[in-house]
Amino acid sequence: MSPELLIKNAHIIDPGQSIDITGNILVSQGKIKSVGKDIKETGIPTIDASGLVACPGFVDLHCHLRDPGFEAKETIASGTAAAAHGGFTTICCMPNTNPPLDNLAAIDYVNGTAARKGAVRVLPVGCITKGRAGKEITEMKELSNGGCVGFSDDGSSVSNSRIMSLAMEYAASLNTPIIDHCEDTELSRDGQINDGWVAARLGLKGIPAAAEESIIARDIALARMTGARLHITHVSTAGSVELIRNAKKDGISISADVTPHHLTLTDEAVLRDSVKNGISFAYDTSAKVNPPLRSQVDIEALIHALNDGTIDAIATDHAPHSAEDKLCEFDAAAFGISGFETAFGVLMTLVNTGKIKLTTLLACLTHKPAGIIGGKCAATGILKPSSSADIVLLDLNKIWRVNTHNFYSKGKNTPFNGVDLKGSVAATIFQGIFAFRDNTLEVTG
Amino acid sequence: MPEKVLLNSADIERALVRVAHEIVERNKGASNIVFVGIKTRGVPLAQRLAKIILDMEKVDAPVGSLDITLYRDDVSSLSFKHVVQQSNVPFDISNRHVILVDDVFYTGRSIRAALDALMDLGRAETIQLAVLIDRGHRELPIRADFVGKNIPTARNEEIKVYISEVDAVDKVTVRKPGAGGGEEHE
Amino acid sequence: MNDQKLSISGQEALPPLSIESWQHRHVLDLDDFTRDEINLVFEIAEAMSEVIARDVKKVPTLRGKTIATMFFEPSTRTRSSFELAAKYLSADTVSLDSVKSSVAKGESLIDSLRTLQALGVDTIVMRHPCSGAPYIAAQNLETSIINAGDGCHAHPSQSLLDMYTLRRHLGDLNDIKVVIVGDITHSRVARSNIWGTKALGIKLTICAPPTLLPHGLQAMLNKCGLDHVTVEHDLDVAIRDADAVMSLRLQKERQQSGLVSSIREYIHLYQLTTQRLALARPGAIVMHPGPMNEGIEISREVAYSSQSLIEEQVTNGVAIRMALLYLITGGKIR
Numbered sequence: 001m002s003p004e005l006l007i008k009n010a011h012i013i014d015p016g017q018s019i020d021i022t023g024n025i026l027v028s029q030g031k032i033k034s035v036g037k038d039i040k041e042t043g044i045p046t047i048d049a050s051g052l053v054a055c056p057g058f059v060d061l062h063c064h065l066r067d068p069g070f071e072a073k074e075t076i077a078s079g080t081a082a083a084a085h086g087g088f089t090t091i092c093c094m095p096n097t098n099p100p101l102d103n104l105a106a107i108d109y110v111n112g113t114a115a116r117k118g119a120v121r122v123l124p125v126g127c128i129t130k131g132r133a134g135k136e137i138t139e140m141k142e143l144s145n146g147g148c149v150g151f152s153d154d155g156s157s158v159s160n161s162r163i164m165s166l167a168m169e170y171a172a173s174l175n176t177p178i179i180d181h182c183e184d185t186e187l188s189r190d191g192q193i194n195d196g197w198v199a200a201r202l203g204l205k206g207i208p209a210a211a212e213e214s215i216i217a218r219d220i221a222l223a224r225m226t227g228a229r230l231h232i233t234h235v236s237t238a239g240s241v242e243l244i245r246n247a248k249k250d251g252i253s254i255s256a257d258v259t260p261h262h263l264t265l266t267d268e269a270v271l272r273d274s275v276k277n278g279i280s281f282a283y284d285t286s287a288k289v290n291p292p293l294r295s296q297v298d299i300e301a302l303i304h305a306l307n308d309g310t311i312d313a314i315a316t317d318h319a320p321h322s323a324e325d326k327l328c329e330f331d332a333a334a335f336g337i338s339g340f341e342t343a344f345g346v347l348m349t350l351v352n353t354g355k356i357k358l359t360t361l362l363a364c365l366t367h368k369p370a371g372i373i374g375g376k377c378a379a380t381g382i383l384k385p386s387s388s389a390d391i392v393l394l395d396l397n398k399i400w401r402v403n404t405h406n407f408y409s410k411g412k413n414t415p416f417n418g419v420d421l422k423g424s425v426a427a428t429i430f431q432g433i434f435a436f437r438d439n440t441l442e443v444t445g
Numbered sequence: 446m447p448e449k450v451l452l453n454s455a456d457i458e459r460a461l462v463r464v465a466h467e468i469v470e471r472n473k474g475a476s477n478i479v480f481v482g483i484k485t486r487g488v489p490l491a492q493r494l495a496k497i498i499l500d501m502e503k504v505d506a507p508v509g510s511l512d513i514t515l516y517r518d519d520v521s522s523l524s525f526k527h528v529v530q531q532s533n534v535p536f537d538i539s540n541r542h543v544i545l546v547d548d549v550f551y552t553g554r555s556i557r558a559a560l561d562a563l564m565d566l567g568r569a570e571t572i573q574l575a576v577l578i579d580r581g582h583r584e585l586p587i588r589a590d591f592v593g594k595n596i597p598t599a600r601n602e603e604i605k606v607y608i609s610e611v612d613a614v615d616k617v618t619v620r621k622p623g624a625g626g627g628e629e630h631e
Numbered sequence: 632m633n634d635q636k637l638s639i640s641g642q643e644a645l646p647p648l649s650i651e652s653w654q655h656r657h658v659l660d661l662d663d664f665t666r667d668e669i670n671l672v673f674e675i676a677e678a679m680s681e682v683i684a685r686d687v688k689k690v691p692t693l694r695g696k697t698i699a700t701m702f703f704e705p706s707t708r709t710r711s712s713f714e715l716a717a718k719y720l721s722a723d724t725v726s727l728d729s730v731k732s733s734v735a736k737g738e739s740l741i742d743s744l745r746t747l748q749a750l751g752v753d754t755i756v757m758r759h760p761c762s763g764a765p766y767i768a769a770q771n772l773e774t775s776i777i778n779a780g781d782g783c784h785a786h787p788s789q790s791l792l793d794m795y796t797l798r799r800h801l802g803d804l805n806d807i808k809v810v811i812v813g814d815i816t817h818s819r820v821a822r823s824n825i826w827g828t829k830a831l832g833i834k835l836t837i838c839a840p841p842t843l844l845p846h847g848l849q850a851m852l853n854k855c856g857l858d859h860v861t862v863e864h865d866l867d868v869a870i871r872d873a874d875a876v877m878s879l880r881l882q883k884e885r886q887q888s889g890l891v892s893s894i895r896e897y898i899h900l901y902q903l904t905t906q907r908l909a910l911a912r913p914g915a916i917v918m919h920p921g922p923m924n925e926g927i928e929i930s931r932e933v934a935y936s937s938q939s940l941i942e943e944q945v946t947n948g949v950a951i952r953m954a955l956l957y958l959i960t961g962g963k964i965r
Contacts, residue, residue, distance in 0.1 A: 197850035203762035203784030203822060206846060279657065279770060283763030327771075329740055329761035331782070512678060515690040515720075515957075528671070529678040529957065565687045 003029045005432060005443075006041050010049035010393065014056060015359050016367025016382035025054060027389040030432035035383050045443045049393055052426055055362050056381050057089025057120075057390030059369040061179065061257050062154070062233050062315035063340070065091075065122070068109060069098025074320040074410045076110065079340075080119040082318070082409035084435035086340035087365075087425040089390035090121040090381075091318075092179075092373065095132070096155040102127035102138045107146040119435040120428070121390070123149045123373065125179055128167045134158045137167050144174050149373040152179035154233065157215055159185060164219065168228035177229040177255070177372060182215035182240075183291070192330060194267040194292040202270065202282060204330060207292050209237040216240050220247045223254060231372055232256040234317050236291040238301030245310040255372050257315040258302050260346040261337050261415070265293045269415050270330075285326045285333035287415040289319070303355050306364060313369035314361075316343050320411020338411030342402055344394065346416060348423030358396075389432040393441070398424045448605065448618035451596060457577070457615050460593035461490070464575055465497040467591050472542055475504040477570070481534060483547040483559050484512045489610035490577055491546035509534030511545075516558035532562070539567035548606040550576035550592070553585035578617060580604050657769045657776045658955055660785035661826040669830050673795050675954035676947070682719060683949055693722035696960050699752040701727045701744070702779070703759040708921055708945065709779050709789075713756045716952035722960065725752065740764060741771050748774045754960045757781075762819075775959045783817050789920050790823035792951040794831060796944050797875055800916060805832035810869050810911075812838040812901055813879025813928055814890075816845050820920045821879065829859055836861045838869040840900070842890045866901050867910060875916040878903045878929045894927060903929045908938065916940050 005027040012035060013020050024039040025032065060083065066074040074082075076093075083091050093110065095101030101110065107124050114122035126143035130136045132153040140151060151171055157180075158164040171178050188211040193199050195206025216232055220243060223230040232244060235256050247254045269287035271280075287293060305311040319336025326333050347365075350356045370381030380387045399422045404412035428436040437443075452460070472478055475498045482491030488510045495508045512530045545559055556574060563572060575591035580598045594617075598604060601622040609615045653668060661669070682690055698717040702710050710726070717724045727747070740759070747755055754775045757765050762782030769776045780786040798804055809828060815821045815837055828835040837844070837860060844862065845851070852860050863869040870876060881897060891897045908915065917929075917939040925931045934941060 195846050197847040197854050200845035200847035200851040201855065203782050203819060208846070279659070279766065280663075281766075281770065283766050324739060327739075327741060327767075329759065329767060330763045331761040332740075515678070515682070515692040517692075529675045529954075531678045531681045533681070561691060565685065565689060 003432065004041075004044040005389075005429070006039070006044055006046040007049050007054055007391065007393070008046055010052055010054035012054045012383070013359060013362055014366075014383045015363035016056070016370075016380075017384070019383070020359065025383065025391060027391070027429070027432045030389055032383055032385050032387055032389050032391075034385055044445060046445050047393070047427070047441060047443055051395070051397070053394040053396055054391055055394065056366040056383050057392045057428060057430065058087045058344075058365040059373075059381050060088045060091040060316050060318070060340075061150075061231070061313055061369045061372060063091050063093055063318035064096065064320065064336070065093040066320060067097065067113065068106070072322050072410070073325070076113045076122060077117040077119075078408060078410050079318070079320070080114065080117075080122060081436075082338075082340040082407060084119045084428045084430065085408045085425065086316070086343050087392040087394065087428050088120060088316075088340060089392065089428060089430045089435070090123060090370070092123045092125050092149055094125050094152060094154040095127045100127050100132055101125070101143075101148075102130045102132070104139075104142050104146045107143055107148060111147050120430045123147065125150045125152050125154070127151065128153045128158055128178065129163065132156050134160055134163060137163065137170060140170050140174055140176070144176055148176070150177045150179040150231065152181060152233070154179065154181040157181055157183045157185065161218060161222065165222045165226055168222055168226040168230070172226055172228040175229070175374070177231040177374075179231045179233050180219055181233055182212050182219060184211045184214050187211035187214070191292070192288065193270050194294045196267055196295055198267040198270055207290075209239050209294065209298075212237055212291055213239040213243060216243050220252060220254065223247075223252050224250070227253070230254045233315060234259050234262065234291055235302065235305075235311060236262045236294050236298060238298050241301045241305040241310055245305070248310065255312045256305075256310065257313040257369065258306065258311050259315060259317045260339060260343045261289065261293065262291070263299060263302055263306075263314075264346055264349060265415060266295050266299060267293045269293055283330045284415060285328070285330055286337070286413050286417070288326075288330065288333050288335055289337050290335040303350065306356055307360060312364065313372060314343075314347065314364045315369065316340055318409070318411075320409050321413045322410070323412065326413050336411075336413065337415065338407065338409050338413050340409060341407050342414055342416045342421070344425055345400070345402070345421030345423050348396065348421065352422055389429055391429040392425060393427040393429075394423065395426045396423050398422070398426075400424050446621050448620045450616050450618050452594060452617040454609075454615035457593070457617065460577065461493055462497055464591045464593055465494050465501065468494070468544060468573070468575065469498060469502060471573070471590070475502040475506055478506050478542045478544055479536060479538060480506055480508040480544050480546060481511050481538070481559075481563065482508065483545065483555060484510055484530060486548040486606055486608045486611055487546045489608050490548060491544070492610075494544070494546065494575065507536045509536065511559055511562055513555055513558040513562055516561045518554060518558065534566055537567055538563065538569045540570050543569040543572045544575050545572055546575050548577050548608065549604055550574070550579045550589050551582060553583045553587040556587050557585055577606060578604060653958055655959070657765070657778075658787050658959060659765050659769060659776065659778045661787045661790055661823050661830065664787075664826070664830055666830045666832075669791065669794070669827065672791055672951065672954045672958070673798055675957060676795055676950040679719075679950040679953040679957075680947070682953070683946065688719050689721060690719065691721045692957060693717070693720040693960055696722045696753045697725060697751065698722045698754050698756060698956060698960065699725045699727065699747050700756045700779070701747065702757070703764075704780070706758055706779070709758065709948075712945070712948045713777075713779060713952050713956075716949050716956055719949070720953055720956055722956065741767065744768050744772055744774075748772050754956065777955060777959060780819055782819065783822070784819050785823045786819040786920075787823050788948070788952055788955060789820050790827040791955070792944055792948040793820075793824060793877065793918060793920070794827050794833075795951055796918065796940050796947050797916065799947070800940065801874060806834060807874040808834045808836065808872060809875045809877065810836045810838055810873045811877045811879065812866055812869065812903065814843045814881055815839045815848070815879070816843050816890075817882070818879050824877070825857060825860055829857055832859075834859055834861075836863055836869045836873070838863050838866050838901070840864060840891065840897075866907060870907055870910050873911040873915055875918060876903060876908065876911060877918040877920070879920065880922065880924055881928050898927060901928065903933050905930065905932050905936070908933055908936075914938060918944055921945070
């Protein structure tokens with residue numbers, strides 16, 4: 001826990017500053033002191049990062065810490081430990097807790113607990129409406145002063161368009177983004193998975209793409225009307241991508257994020273091809289998520305959107321659940337994937353198969369999401385001298401098998417369990433201190 | 446080791462004729478007897494006996510067929526299932542003398558199962574057992590009333606009965622142990 | 632009397648089947664049944680039909696075995712069919728009605744099933760409103776599971792008895808034309824029949840208004856190689872030259888939820904009437920999985936006509952279920 005740390009011989013990639021060099025990073029008193037080739041310091045703790053990539057700590061715009069209210073699924077302590085394990089140094093937690101983050105006391109609780117027990121930086125997202133009920137707008141100014149970096153009713157959509165437009169106007173005046181979970185709950189009612197061939201095959205009710213797209217279209221129109229900063233979270237369909245692309249062309253202040261699982265899995269994950277003991281392991285609840293995993297066509301569109309900037313950021317939507325919430329009939333299972341600890345490895349499959357470049361990926365995990373939450377916090381997503389020393393060291397060549405027993409998160413619900421991935425987080429440094437360090441990585445001196 | 450023929454077609458026919466005579470003698474005629482053959486080969490044997498008796502006594506005794514799979518005592522421990530076929534006893538056995546017919550009489554378990562099946566079909570006056578071959582090694586206290594031929598065997602020997610209605614030829618063979626696989630006819 | 636068995640239609644008896652081909656520990660859906668396995672079930676059901684026709688409907692085959700029926704959805708006919716099948720085979724039965732059972736007290740599905748397993752039950756016959764529930768059961772239990780209907784997904788014993796009924800009357804089912812008409816989206820019977828007809832070489836036409844067909848249906852048919860299935864909205868077109876028509880029950884709730892414009896319009900377009908039936912092959916078979924809404928999906932005249940095999944389906948259901956219990960419960964599968 002020294003105030004100084006030298007990271008030596010790393011391949012430093014900082015897309016926000018277009019830095020791509022082999023060099024050293026000097027950390028002092030929890031801040032970045034210098035980045036470059038010629039730093040020669042002796043007598044301080046040093047990590048030899050040869051063969052590793054060093055980049056700004058990842059910024060996650062969307063995750064669920066379940067605390068307060070659902071501590072069996074996750075706490076701020078366990079969630080931030082999992083985030084650190086996944087390379088994230090700044091995470092934005094969603095307000096669908098109990099009580100929901102619709103009042104200052106709840107925000108203060110999150111801030112206070114994170115300061116005491118959190119392994120990384122936690123930035124709360126406040127509710128758009130009280131209780132996420134879609135009827136009364138929250139006291140956004142007070143929540144914003146209390147530290148909220150955005151507003152969302154995530155888990156729900158604000159179905160009343162008038163309320164949504166008023167919320168947008170209000171948030172616009174605070175220059176704070178609405179992080180929009182877009183879902184028409186009438187179209188998605190009782191739906192379990194994507195409304196495609198797998199739903200027909202398994203006799204499950206489907207959630208059509210239109211459930212997401214219709215609300216995105218509505219909210220783009222409302223953003224045009226109100227001038228709000230609109231951020232569409234967990235985009236899942238090609239149609240949604242098209243709407244966002246056109247809105248950007250029209251100059252609407254709109255941004256978007258996508259999850260690692262929506263970039264790599266289709267609804268066929270519910271079928272889980274492996275046949276074990278003669279019983280098909282279909283109805284895999286670990287692949288049940290909202291919005292649902294879609295089709296290959298949608299995946300192609302989402303990847304293309306990352307590459308052309310239509311989608312700005314990658315956010316995990318880390319949604320931990322306890323075992324009994326998933327070990328039941330498909331209809332009764334909770335929606336959600338515990339995503340922090342597999343995010344980077346899963347995303348590297350896209351880089352390793354040439355679908356996106358490493359620098360694009362890292363940009364979507366660092367300065368671009370940081371830019372969306374704006375200057376409200378020390379999370380800059382770049383390795384700028386005198387900014388917080390939030391750094392992640394990545395081993396791009398390490399092949400590892402996902403094993404939920406090794407998760408720091410209480411949520412073991414992932415469709416990637418048992419999958420081999422290439423690319424892992426070797427260490428995560430938050431404010432100059434190791435929040436996670438792989439035990440093969442030694443600190444000398 | 447090849448199969449050794451113990452009975453040929455003519456031997457079988459002679460044995461059946463003798464058994465048919467014994468049946469008629471014991472039952473003082475053929476007026477109240479019915480035949481039930483145990484599947485598979487007991488059935489054509491029963492049909493032949495009925496034909497012989499028809500020629501002798503001018504009485505047409507009905508013939509039914511019985512599948513005993515559902516009555517086996519080893520269903521639970523089998524690692525695979527026997528195919529169940531339909532039984533067909535389209536006449537009332539109550540108050541009749543039932544001649545149960547099988548090809549090989551061995552441990553007696555098939556007969557035990559057949560007796561259970563017959564009990565479910567009605568209350569026979571008597572049930573009498575006619576077998577083509579008795580090879581000994583009874584595991585249950587059951588005896589045959591009419592035997593075509595006694596063939597003492599070692600346990601590990603294989604007796605095979607071929608009946609032309611099923612196998613295209615009539616013969617009874619024995620094969621000594623170590624001659625390779627082959628299914629024992631019970 | 633010639634014992635060489637003929638099937639009822641007078642066709643040649645099927646070649647003797649190798650029973651080692653039976654590899655199922657559970658009966659969850661027909662999508663993994665081969666043609667040989669289905670024919671095996673039919674063969675055994677024939678023998679069981681003879682047992683049912685006797686005065687004393689009892690064979691000792693499953694004596695000492697216990698079959699539990701666990702029905703999380705109300706049902707009289709399917710449950711009694713399975714229970715009778717078990718009793719005819721001398722098995723003991725125990726029946727759990729979810730309303731009164733621990734499920735109402737909040738116990739999870741797996742815990743309820745595990746309790747049954749701990750009680751020493753040999754086979755569980757299960758019906759559940761959620762698609763996929765029996766798969767969870769099969770993945771988490773050692774006990775054998777027979778699916779008596781899960782949500783909208785599968786009802787394998789119903790499909791087997793449907794096709795068994797067809798076979799008894801039409802013999803070789805290869806290339807015969809069957810039409811299933813009704814609420815396909817919510818029909819597990821239709822889905823299982825899609826798989827069953829594929830295995831037997833039957834040409835199947837699915838007929839329903841667009842709102843009662845799953846959106847992903849055609850994609851599923853393409854993806855799973857189900858090219859024996861045609862989808863048609865017009866019943867008068869679909870039924871032409873059909874060898875058999877199966878009508879599915881239209882639940883009244885479908886009109887309330889807007890899936891059909893009105894019952895009246897549904898009747899007009901989709902009711903199986905005598906005039907419509909005349910468009911099918913002469914003597915075409917009429918079937919229905921029951922219970923029927925007479926006057927809605929099927930007219931009373933057709934339901935009780937000489938072409939209707941609806942009651943025979945019920946009888947055949949017991950024989951088929953006896954065959955399944957025999958194959959699943961007695962003995963171990965390697």
